[in-house]
Amino acid sequence: MPTANLSSHTVRLDELMQKIAKHKGCSSSGKTGCGSKAGSGDLPPEIWEKVKNHPCYSEEAHHHYARMHVAVAPACNMQCNYCNRKYDCANESRPGVVSERLTPEQAVKKVLAVASAIPQMTVLGIAGPGDPLANPDKTFKTFELVAKAAPDIKLCLSTNGLALPDYVDTIQKFNIDHVTITINMIDPEVGAEIYPWIFYRHKRYRGKEASKILSERQLEGLEMLTERGILCKVNSVMIPGINDQHLVEVNRAVKARGAFLHNIMPLISAPEHGTVFGLRGQRGPTAQELKALQDKCEGEMNMMRHCRQCRADAVGLLGEDRSQEFTLEKLRTQEVKYDLATRRAYQELVEQERKAKAQAKQQELQALAGTRSELKILVAVATKGGGRINEHFGHAKEFQIYEVSATGAKFIGHRRVDLYCQGGFGEEDALSTILQALGDCHAVLVAKIGGCPKAELKAAGIDPVDQYAGQFIEQSAIAYFKEYLAKVERGEIEHRARGDAQIRQGGLLAGVA
């Protein structure tokens, strides 16, 4: 029976993790990312092969596999109004931020240490804290050393695209088969509001001229990469009033040039970060504004909704940051042996778990077949990984959000609730923070919840549900929806539209034990 197999896999996974933790002298407790877009979905097999274990390219994979960034690339070749290179705080989590810079040699040591302690870490990315291609020597030296020492790890990089056309051949030579380009505009008028200057061919350009060059370089680079079969993701920062509507055009332009995935992220602009946007009071989008734009672009191409906008030195599953376990100081005294066999064994178990999860979801979907209802609800989920409802309400650092309808459960985002470096929310108590973050949800599925928060959630119109504890997320979300529909039809409850929710900005607590 599938159920029996499932639990035995879970036990074996736990045992293996304990063994690994003991062996490496490192904590095995890890919090995770989340939700699910069904397995291979409609992807061609060769593409699925490339993305299936890449947490940043497959929503499904990000429940199971982890990534790490090494901060070997401090220099940048342009200025963005949402970035302040002077600001760094260990409690802060967002792109461009990093606690310690590494040399390529230190980076490789760190990669091996992480790969041994976290066997589901399958991807190494270089994302800054500046631009990897503004530091080509350090970036490619790191890739070369990692490819030699840990050939099973996938390499990827994330760039602003300005220098990209000059390095496409090198990228291909180093077998980097995932590249992310941040493209916020294709219109220099819009760009002038986002980029004060670029440094290009020994000259500083400003205003529209700068953005014109940048846009041409980005699109040229994207086209060159996709021509060579290198998978490209495009990141866009949604800045309300500046590029929000324009991103629909960006979406079309990058799709036409072969981009595989589009990741529209909310602007992070807390004033204390000291960015131009932050100081100017430029706001980020609300949860529903972001979702509406993502939904609008989704007809055109795959949208990424599980991005956690992580630091340039993040380690772990998306949604967790274990970088503090692998500081230079700790690595100095640590002997690292690269244990490929344990990594493979662990990953095989993960694959079995993924199959079981997909099966469970299919079964639940079949039970929903024939249901005719236009109803859609959002449910929040507390999870620490593996695609299961396995986190206590009070321990959740983030909630994953699923949209459930007669067609199934779809991951649409996540809401962080554990912030402490946050902008302007410090005085609120934890529960009202959560209520604001889940303002658009009808229910929250958790492993366990206390009586007090239960009552407050109910009063706020959010149904607290612990009956699916330990079970797979999507299967449970669909089951909950079925029950919800039935209750509505029987007249036991009245379906009401929910409000909007706040996207919170700030640092993840994870890693600071």
Next chain:
Amino acid sequence: MPYKIVADNCTGCSACEPECPNKAIYETPDGLFAIDPNKCTECIGFYDEPQCVAVCPIEDTCVIDTRYPRYQAV
């Protein structure tokens, strides 16, 4: 006059170092960057604008060092 880097502003990002045509920029023991005044030519003869100034992400960080006379092209 050569350029200098205001240490209080420097983030140590290293962007300036490879751009200097005179190899006048070096890393200091505390991870920041500095300019050797004897090597700096203000980029005269190489580029229209001093490269460290043009690439530095922090305003007013690469500035003229008034303690020295202006650079004379030989």
